[in-house]
Amino acid sequence: MTPRVDAHHHVWDLAVRDQPWTAGLPALRRSFALAELEPELRRAGIDATVLVQTVDVPEETPELLALAAKHPVIAGVVGWVDLTAPDVADRIAELVTGPGGRRLVGIRHGVQGEPDPRWLCRDDVRRGLAAVADAGLVYDLLVVPVQLPAAVETVRALPGLRFVLDHAGKPMIAQGERAGWAADIAALGAEDNVAVKLSGLVTEADLDNWTTEDIRPYAEDVLAGFGPERTMYGSDWPVCLLAADYPRVAGLARALIAGLSEAERDAVLGGTAARWYRLDPR
Secondary structure, X not given: OOOOEEEEEXXXXXXXXXXXXXOOOHHHOOOEOHHHHHHHHHHHOOOEEEEEOOOOOXXXXXXXXXHHHHOOOEEEEEEOOOOOOOOHXXXXXXXXXXXXXXXXXXXXXXXXXXXXXXXXXXXXXXXHHHHHHHOOOEEEXXXXXXXXXXXXXXXXXXXXXXXXXXXXXXXXXXXXXXXXXXXXXXXXXXXXXXXXXXXXXXXXXOOOOOOHHHXXXXXXXXXXXXXXXXXXXXXXXXHHHHOOOHHHHHXXXXXXXXXXXXXXXXHHHHHHHHHHOOOOOO
């Protein structure tokens, strides 16, 4: 049976480290532990997860890897490393060989917060991305729509690196803006070294009044561009709590793929994530 994988969630402890990005989000301005998520995963029939970094600091990733080493449900960790550091390859190697390092499956940087929309195209960044590829890891793209053209260029420039587009590139669903984003999604989907997460869409819609039908056209664009074999479900818990609890987010994903074949649904709900991140769900 294909394992069910939540390919995108977070945990954090404000007593250990601040999460400055939550300052204006009261619902997220507290600590979130794996113990709070695990019952939701069991109820949703989730076998394994991918834990994703939240802040761009070197101290967080070893902590996430140590957590993964203690909790088998975390099949993979997407951490952070300074891509522009001259010794980026050594820094990645240190993470891989450290405690829990076998669970490191990818690297991510908060590109969405970079003022330069072409940050991904910088020579020093591309050099760091090449080191990620050399380490056999995935690179998660956390970008907003204005940065998607640079993402397309970067994916094409590094065909040996597996990419994952987080949150479908954060389309502006609440504003009803789709055309430009959809064109970029189609361009990314045409490159076979990039997959996409069907995640984070509820927080791009109207937080208080979103419906499945509001989100469906965007999900259809994603599936048309990438196909189920390169699309993966992610809850984006606890960020999703701004708009929906875990059962509603999981139910949305099932509703959006209800028209697919059983094999295609299996891919979106776990098979794609397991294959793309090279997970070993236990």
